[in-house]
Amino acid sequence: MTPTTPITSMTSMRESFYAELDPLLTAADDAVVVLAAIGAGQTAPTAARHPGRVIDVGIREQALIGVAGGLALTGRRPILHSYAPFLVERPYEQLKISLGHQDVGAILVSIGASYDASSEGRTHQAPADVALLGALPGWTVHVPGHPDEVSQILHREVHRDGRAYVRLSTQVNDRAYPTDGRIHEVREGDRTTPLVLAVGPMLDVVLAATRDLPVRVAGTSTPHPLDTAGLRALLGPADALVVVEPYLAGTSAAAVAAALADRAVRVAHVGVPREAELRRYGTPRDHAAAHGLDAAGVRRRVVALLDQCHSSGGGRAGFPPRLR
Structure with missing residues (x-):
């Protein structure tokens, strides 16, 4: 397993995600970003360049998933973003029904990981997120180890139609490795x-x-x-x-x-x-x-x-x- 050629400078995974949103929306006409307040400030420039394609539902995580399910039913490719406990644990029933039962796709991109936001207390910690999604059918879970891997994963997933979870972390390896799904x-x-x-x-x-x-x-x-x-x-x-x-x-x-x-x-x-x-x-x-x-x-x-x-x-x- 050899390191991949660096694509970006060593920014954080979260910064890499925000930086890729404009290229993602440009590359995929059906892509739309859905937020629940988290990330609204960082995505404002993308929202200005792509009117109507960055939707903030406010602090309503269950609605976040429901809106994404509706968008997917109309042929859109929703990209959802929040802290892991707000993206997976709080709206778990909506993930099961609005996406899973309706058999539509979306890309969930979380921050916070297990205890990245430890100073915020237990409400912002979600070490069970991957186990929970693994209990639902049809999910692919990506756990990148470097900011450059985030870009590769997102650009591949935005052109697919399945359900994908991209788990960002503040912990990083010193180099990027292949993201082809293999060991x-x-x-x-x-x-x-x-x-x-x-x-x-x-x-x-x-x-x-x-x-x-x-x-x-x-x-x-x-x-x-x-x-x-x-x-x-x-x-x-x-x-x-x-x-x-x-x-x-x-x-x-x-x-x-x-x-x-x-x-x-x-x-x-x-x-x-x-x-x-x-x-x-x-x-x-x-x-x-x-x-x-x-x-x-x-x-x-x-x-x-x-x-x-x-x-x-x-x-x-x-x-x-x-x-x-």
């Missing part, structure tokens, strides 16, 4: 050694956490639907896998289990824990550390799996004892 190997190694699969912006964290460990590293920006054929091929003869996701731990567990149903593979899922809510403010970095999603936390989970493999494998080659 790509980033750090190669012995095919019998465990594989660590990083989703989106977790890739740099995983690379730092495992830099001296006997594991291979792969990444994907499209965790749903998961590239199960690619996972099987990359896992090869290895019997251990770690999946590192920037949202609820185990969100991809069902897809991984189905892909490996005929194999005896030890799997660990690393993500935001489900057991207890973190009732604290602090920075996103504080939350990552508390959830074990910083480099130190990810390393602990990978080392624990390697230790288990060593204990059960009788000192198998490539698994030094008691790695720390």
